[in-house]
Amino acid sequence: MTSSDPRSPASAAVDDPTIRLSRLSVRYGRGRSARTALDSVDLDLNTGVHGLLGPNGAGKTTLMRVLATILSATSGEVRLLGRDVRHERDRRQIRRQLGYLPQAFGSYPRFTVREFVGYFAWLKEVPSRRAAAAVDRAIERVGLADRADTRMKSLSGGMLRRAGLAQALVNDPDVLLLDEPTVGLDPEQRISFRRLLREVGADTTVLISTHIVDDVAAICHQAVLVREGRVVLRTHPSQLERLGESIGSTQDGTSALERGYTAALHGRDVPSGVAQ
Amino acid sequence: MNDRREPCAGTGTWHASPVLLAAYAAGRAHGADVWSVEAHLIACPQCRAELAAVLEPTDQELLGNIRDSVVTALPQRRTARIRRGVGWLRWVLRPGTLIAVGVAVLGATALDLVAGVGDRDGGVLWLLAPAIPLTGVALAAVGEEDPCWEAILAAPSALLRLVLWRTIAVLMFAVPLASVAGGLRVAVAGQSGWNAAWLLPCLALTSATLAGGAFIGVERAARCVGLLWCAATLGPPLVRTGGDALAAVRLAAAPLAETPAFAATAQVGWALVTLFFVAVVVLTRGRYEVGHHTKGVTHDVI
Numbered sequence: 053m054t055s056s057d058p059r060s061p062a063s064a065a066v067d068d069p070t071i072r073l074s075r076l077s078v079r080y081g082r083g084r085s086a087r088t089a090l091d092s093v094d095l096d097l098n099t100g101v102h103g104l105l106g107p108n109g110a111g112k113t114t115l116m117r118v119l120a121t122i123l124s125a126t127s128g129e130v131r132l133l134g135r136d137v138r139h140e141r142d143r144r145q146i147r148r149q150l151g152y153l154p155q156a157f158g159s160y161p162r163f164t165v166r167e168f169v170g171y172f173a174w175l176k177e178v179p180s181r182r183a184a185a186a187v188d189r190a191i192e193r194v195g196l197a198d199r200a201d202t203r204m205k206s207l208s209g210g211m212l213r214r215a216g217l218a219q220a221l222v223n224d225p226d227v228l229l230l231d232e233p234t235v236g237l238d239p240e241q242r243i244s245f246r247r248l249l250r251e252v253g254a255d256t257t258v259l260i261s262t263h264i265v266d267d268v269a270a271i272c273h274q275a276v277l278v279r280e281g282r283v284v285l286r287t288h289p290s291q292l293e294r295l296g297e298s299i300g301s302t303q304d305g306t307s308a309l310e311r312g313y314t315a316a317l318h319g320r321d322v323p324s325g326v327a328q
Numbered sequence: 329m330n331d332r333r334e335p336c337a338g339t340g341t342w343h344a345s346p347v348l349l350a351a352y353a354a355g356r357a358h359g360a361d362v363w364s365v366e367a368h369l370i371a372c373p374q375c376r377a378e379l380a381a382v383l384e385p386t387d388q389e390l391l392g393n394i395r396d397s398v399v400t401a402l403p404q405r406r407t408a409r410i411r412r413g414v415g416w417l418r419w420v421l422r423p424g425t426l427i428a429v430g431v432a433v434l435g436a437t438a439l440d441l442v443a444g445v446g447d448r449d450g451g452v453l454w455l456l457a458p459a460i461p462l463t464g465v466a467l468a469a470v471g472e473e474d475p476c477w478e479a480i481l482a483a484p485s486a487l488l489r490l491v492l493w494r495t496i497a498v499l500m501f502a503v504p505l506a507s508v509a510g511g512l513r514v515a516v517a518g519q520s521g522w523n524a525a526w527l528l529p530c531l532a533l534t535s536a537t538l539a540g541g542a543f544i545g546v547e548r549a550a551r552c553v554g555l556l557w558c559a560a561t562l563g564p565p566l567v568r569t570g571g572d573a574l575a576a577v578r579l580a581a582a583p584l585a586e587t588p589a590f591a592a593t594a595q596v597g598w599a600l601v602t603l604f605f606v607a608v609v610v611l612t613r614g615r616y617e618v619g620h621h622t623k624g625v626t627h628d629v630i
Contacts, residue, residue: 117478120478120481120482121482122478122482143484144484147482147484148484152478152479152482154478154479157475157479158476159475160476163418167415170415170416170418171418172479174416174419175483175484175489177483177484216479219479250373255377
């Protein structure tokens with residue numbers, strides 16, 4: 053495990069962070085129809101659970117895809133685990149240590165959960181000697197052990213989502229990227245999901261893209277706000293909550309956190325203790 | 329003791345202090361302390377991670393080895409073990425590819441029978457056999473329509489590895505099947521003999537498909553190579569017979585032993601072609617992942 057020991061933030065930044073983006077830009081299309089999805093993003097992330105928050109179209113999924121090494125940057129540098137994603141050999145090594153749950157994620161109806169997770173263990177080059185145990189462990193961690201030999205066509209949406217999570221965890225990744233992971237989970241599942249992520253986040257760099265603000269408050273050590281392709285704020289979720297408490301009332305049914313998120317997104321200063 | 333680090337919400341605010349963990353790791357902690365630390369460790373991954381950090385290296389190694397042996401040496405039932413041993417066949421053998429190959433072999437055999445090629449050599453089946461596995465290879469690739477496309481892309485060298493293994497599986501199925509079908513047909517006619525001349529052309533066409541797949545996609549490459557082969561073998565006879573398909577099949581199959589493509593000297597050429605395309609696949613393997621494959625991915629939601 054790289055950089056998993058607790059250090060002061062300063063020394064960890066001098067050291068190689070698990071994720072380092074420098075002036076990352078992504079543009080779609082060419083010429084007049086070109087659209088900028090990410091605009092000169094600088095971001096360092098280390099061990100822990102980080103929440104990527106932002107409205108639809110802010111560039112969250114683009115950022116996740118770049119980090120998952122399946123979309124190349126138009127300009128700028130992307131380093132994961134101290135390696136440059138542009139080099140084929142480095143990229144391959146990164147991918148072995150990567151877990152990725154995309155936003156749009158289907159399933160193979162005729163596969164059992166065990167076969168499905170085993171397929172991804174094979175794809176991620178988990179050594180065959182360890183594969184069977186790794187598959188069992190991943191399935192158990194997401195709470196699908198009793199469904200391991202059930203075909204995926206008879207699973208519910210929440211279970212499929214958890215099978216997707218098992219797929220991401222099967223290689224014991226050092227970097228875990230989850231794009232909208234809590235969609236389709238019922239409240240109870242959401243709670244066990246949070247517990248799992250807290251556990252994983254102890255020695256893994258986890259980045260969760262979501263627009264459910266409560267998820268971020270419950271799981272994340274840090275909230276990263278993006279808007280129109282830029283990172284506008286990095287802070288602890290409790291700071292957002294404090295900002296929310298300082299403004300507006302509870303009459304419109306929003307939580308302090310939601311108000312804080314909205315205010316921060318539109319450029320309000322966050323009280324104090326803001327990280328970067 | 330309870331303010332040493334920002335607690336994670338939900339698991340309670342108490343965490344074992346570094347001093348206590350160190351004492352516990354060294355076996356110096358006593359009675360109630362040991363119990364409470366152990367009870368807490370079960371529920372708290374954060375403290376578990378910190379305990380691991382303060383363990384003596386020898387203890388760490390010992391625990392690691394024990395964990396490894398417990399996990400890998402779990403007794404398994406025989407059937408479960410076998411199922412796991414061949415589990416990879418589940419994603420390497422695709423039923424669709426095997427069905428396609430079977431249909432192609434049946435089709436070629438039927439063509440022979442309908443045209444009444446007779447007992448010569450093995451007929452048009454041998455002639456088309458090099459291209460028959462391509463019907464399966466065409467279905468071997470993973471594309472954007474795959475439900476887990478993005479997750480597969482993010483796996484190391486996944487696309488090329490999948491295609492290679494599936495292609496091998498198709499060949500392992502197609503070669504014996506075509507051989508048996510052709511051999512049977514000749515045997516029914518009262519002769520014996522198995523024509524091996526098509527094997528090297530078969531490898532050459534398959535490797536050409538994989539090489540082309542890096543540039544235009546495996547499915548399209550398979551279709552192009554397959555059609556080219558059919559045009560080259562059945563085209564000239566078709567022209568000579570003025571469009572009479574059955575007569576053309578008879579004409580094409582008749583001098584099979586003298587078909588230039590299967591001549592002994594041509595085999596050297598096929599071997600070189602195979603080597604060339606294998607080299608192309610190795611050199612352009614990077615094209616099987618990021619780059620042109622992701623074009624489709626980028627166009628939907630951001």
